[in-house]
Amino acid sequence: MKNAVTNFPLETFSELVGAIYDGLLETIPWQKILGRMRSELGANYVTLILRSPGPGDQGLMVTVGDVTSEGLISYHSHYYAMDPFVGLPSEKVVTTSEIMSESRWVASPFYQEFLAPVDVHHLMGADIRTDDGVECRLRVCRSLNSPDFSERDKAFCTLLLPHFKRAVHLHGKLDLIESERRLYAGAMDRLMVGTVILDENGRVLQTNAMADKILRASDGMRIANNMPHATHAADNRELQRLIKNALVRHGNQKVATVVDAISVTRNSGLRNLGVVVHSVPLSEWSEGKSRPAAVIYIRDPEHKAQAPHDIVRQLFSFTPAETNLAMQLANGLSLEEAAEELGIRRNTARAHLRAIFSKTDVTRQTELVRILLNSVATLGIGDN
Incomplete structure (x- = not known):
């Protein structure tokens, strides 16, 4: 059986739709389906731009084809601002011939400087916008010697777009869950x-x-x-x-x-x-x-959760010297041992301790240690 719109075998189309959702589990998401689309459409490049580049942001894209790292870097850093094939109608597949004349297209700096050197002439694409604000772009490229994209090619991509939209939405949800998992796992490590x-x-x-x-x-x-x-x-x-x-x-x-x-x-x-x-x-x-x-x-009771020096100082408004002493006390040292470890006189240590007591509103060293160990200071340890 074939799809009436594209005259495309439904079995193959079903495999492609499955590959879109399987792409959620790939190390580089959607790389396989983009490769299949490249083959089916006779393209030299297929790209899914998940986050558009901008000032200070290289963006995020998945590209299949003989793409070079230099080409990606040049697009991220410079040519994205020259790209005329942006701001397309949501979920509508269009080609360059529909938005500008051939002469204007080949005369554009974007085409002359970026596309022509990598043998890209024909461009077909669509912008996908999800309900939660995610905006991404699907782009398919062909060489100068290849025919322009046909209505069948456009219809084929149009049928895939709703599935890409759902998959991108699911990817955002999964990414949020994974981010939360890493945050909680990191907190347990800290x-x-x-x-x-x-x-x-x-x-x-x-x-x-x-x-x-x-x-x-x-x-x-x-x-x-x-x-x-x-x-x-x-x-x-x-x-x-x-x-x-x-x-x-x-x-x-x-x-x-x-x-x-x-x-x-x-x-x-x-x-x-x-x-x-x-x-x-x-x-x-x-x-x-x-x-x-x-x-x-x-x-492991032998492991001590060592809070960062700067976090302790900021959290309790300690001076650097007071912070040093407080952290030694939190590690189980007596006042005399801490003074010796820091190379300061006992009277100086006692003066620091009085200031620490005043700032933490405690009167005993055991209370101070409890406050330090139960504070959020240990959560400020950075990832290794």
Whole structure:
């Protein structure tokens, strides 16, 4: 069967539509479908501009064809401002011949300086605008020796546009979710908490950087056969029991979420790891395999969440000297030890401490340490 508009096999068209949505999962989104379109349309380049370049912004685009990095850089940095093929009607496929004469097109600086050197003569495209404000451009190019785009070519692209629009909208939603995930994962790293997410079979789906660091050391906990284990037999039996309970609770929506904890012994003799096992509620609309079913939080008491010097100073209006002392005290040093570490006299340290107490409205060193450790200062640690 063929589509009446394009005289195009529906089976092939269905594959192309599927490739548009599969493009959401590609490392470089939509690269495969753009390659298919290039082949089907006899184009030398096909480009999807996801974010248009502008002053101080190189934009974001996916291009297939024999494109060079120099060509992309020159467009991002200079030629985008000369491009006459912009501001097209939303979701309407047009060619250059519909917006300007052939003589005007080939005489334009954009054509002469940017397109002609890479053998681009015919241009077809459409602008896509989603309801949430995303605007992107689809562009298809042919060489000088190729025929101009036909009504069939335009109809073919027109049929694909609604699917590109939906896919771009979904990509924005997925990107937001991924950004949130990275923010929360980063916050857990800054708080020095390892997170291990397990699927319904107890296998590791994802870990954060802190969990990777703890598990790589194999000091108390490790990963074996893609599953978490405690290195001591008794601890491991208890850990596996807690994980099993969490997985059972995950599959039963009528049972409350379970949270259990265990102290895990370390071979090195360092203080035990604190481990919390938390079941993940089953979503009402969950389906398929490899869903998050349980999460393990791991805290190594030997790791200190070192807040950035500047953040502590700004947060509490400390002087640089007061900040240095406060951070030494937060790391567990006594006033005398902190003074020695900083190379200052004890009387000077006491004077700084009085000022610190006044600015934080506390009267005891233990209260000060609690305020510092419970503040948002540790969240100001930058990514490595």
